[in-house]
Amino acid sequence: MIERIVAVRLPNGLHARPAAQFVQAANRFKSEVTLVKGERMANAKSIMGVIGLGVAPGETVTLRVDGSDEDEAMEVLVRLLTRVDEETR
Known part of the structure; x- marks a missing residue:
């Protein structure tokens, strides 16, 4: 597992x-x-779970990935959380 x-x-x-x-x-x-915000966590493969965390711009979250393709998954998902472009608006 990586975090x-x-x-x-x-x-x-x-x-x-x-x-x-x-x-x-x-x-x-x-x-x-898994996506963690404060004391709450959600399955990052669940839209309701992710939206339910209420992650606002500038907030810090912990991303946990565990499995055979964890390195690639971490890279892709961190890139999505940190990009600032028109596609995310």
Whole structure:
């Protein structure tokens, strides 16, 4: 298992479209993916779980990935959480 603390730089945080893109990306991997905000955690492959965390722009989350493709999954998912472009709006 690998774990990384990430500052979310998405202009609207992990809400609606960016959350859906994040969940779709997480589902491409075999690894288990968990997103942690404070004392709450969610399965990163669940749209309701991710949106339910209410991650706002600039907040810090912990991303945990465990499985055979964890390195690639971590790289892709961190990139999604930290990108700032028109596609995430």
